[in-house]
């Protein structure tokens with residue numbers, strides 16, 4: 323069985339990914355205002371982020387609304403996240419890679435507590451995410467997803483969403499860091515330009531940079547980035563990459579990475595497969611190990627066919 327998505331499968335899967343991203347955003351907006359499933363404890367305290375260390379300890383999770391199949395009734399279904407442990411140092415950038423459906427997005431969505439773990443724990447600077455107020459938790463975490471959600475207001479309002487009450491100067495400063503200020507200034511109405519339904523008047527790369535400006539304004543200690551799989555035009559691509567790197571500097575960052583440059587640029591790589599971290603290390607370390615990451619790397623970036631790799635990979639361990 324091919325464990326990893328081939329480039330062609332990535333294209334085929336992109337519609338599904340897109341829909342999931344939209345669903346994720348709807349959910350995020352929803353939970354920012356109210357909390358349908360996940361509740362604050364009566365004695366919940368505000369999260370106090372100092373260094374920004376993250377620790378997943380033996381985490382298990384299965385979606386409850388999942389269709390109940392025969393396997394599950396028989397009690398043999400594997401959890402989506404299956405005894406996953408991962409500790410992330412303050413300020414570190416860790417790239418999650420691995421097969422489609424392996425659990426990368428789910429791992430990320432447990433940190434801001436979009437869902438609660440069923441066992442194990444996740445802590446930020448030693449505080450269990452279930453013990454702190456959700457408001458403080460989500461203030462500490464910035465999210466940049468593949469499909470950017472913009473509402474039909476002005477560019478200024480869309481950026482200010484990151485920190486309501488921000489001044490015009492602060493908004494422009496965030497836009498500069500996100501490489502979008504000059505573009506905004508070039509528009510007839512500048513920051514007062516109305517973006518249209520779902521940001522329809524802007525390109526994918528421009529929307530992404532507005533979303534990044536939002537996160538600069540929010541200035542969280544912790545970042546979750548879901549790198550776009552779909553191609554942006556070259557100029558946009560470079561501007562987005564550069565501003566994302568700037569955003570990730572000095573913040574603890576988990577990135578669902580698809581580009582080789584991002585993966586190589588990360589401090590460490592974790593391969594997530596069947597809901598577990600199966601390997602972890604730098605690009606060079608993991609390549610030298612000749613395990614799942616090495617296989618993934620060759621398939622994704624060197625165009626070697628899975629079949630040719632099956633045997634050596636199997637005997638490597």
Ligand code: ATP
Pocket residue numbers: 339385387388402420421422423424425426427428429
């Ligand atoms: P991809 O690279 O395709 O985004 P991934 O590694 O991020 O994959 P997840 O999206 O975390 O993997 O998916 C892990 C498993 O959980 C998959 O079997 C997926 O179908 C399932 N899953 C994901 N989101 C949901 C959801 N909201 N409800 C039910 N099942 C889900």
